[in-house]
């Protein structure tokens with residue numbers, strides 16, 4: 737039991753930084769810092785348990801491996817009017833084309849009914865922003881950690 741709790745905590749703590757959306761191998765890399773003997777199959781098992789408990793949610797972006805995020809409690813947002821039920825709150829993502837990391841966006845541009853042709857009913861939408869994340873943008877401007885040409 738003790739061991740299982742440690743593994744679960746190791747897996748869950750990978751998400752401790754706000755806005756982290758992780759693939760199973762990324763979770764494994766983090767969990768290994770806490771429980772060195774943890775295996776990928778253990779990570780998958782813990783992930784499916786956490787999914788079943790509603791602690792984390794699956795993120796599927798087109799052409800990308802499955803990722804996982806901490807399930808968001810709407811109350812934690814402190815955004816009145818953003819919807820009381822969990823169903824009203826959904827996420828969008830920022831995909832960094834430099835490091836490949838996916839970041840969670842809690843804000844939503846709102847209903848997009850206007851984009852659809854007249855008479856169409858919009859039921860849901862997905863928004864993924866593509867670009868360079870802050871840490872990659874920083875690395876680019878300072879030139880640190882990059883083996884690129886200097887001109």
Ligand SMILES: [Zn+2]
Pocket residue numbers: 832833834835836837868869870871872873
């Ligand atoms: Zn990046």
Ligand SMILES: [Zn+2]
Pocket residue numbers: 808809813825826827841842
């Ligand atoms: Zn959220």
Ligand SMILES: [Zn+2]
Pocket residue numbers: 826827828843844845846861863
């Ligand atoms: Zn939205």
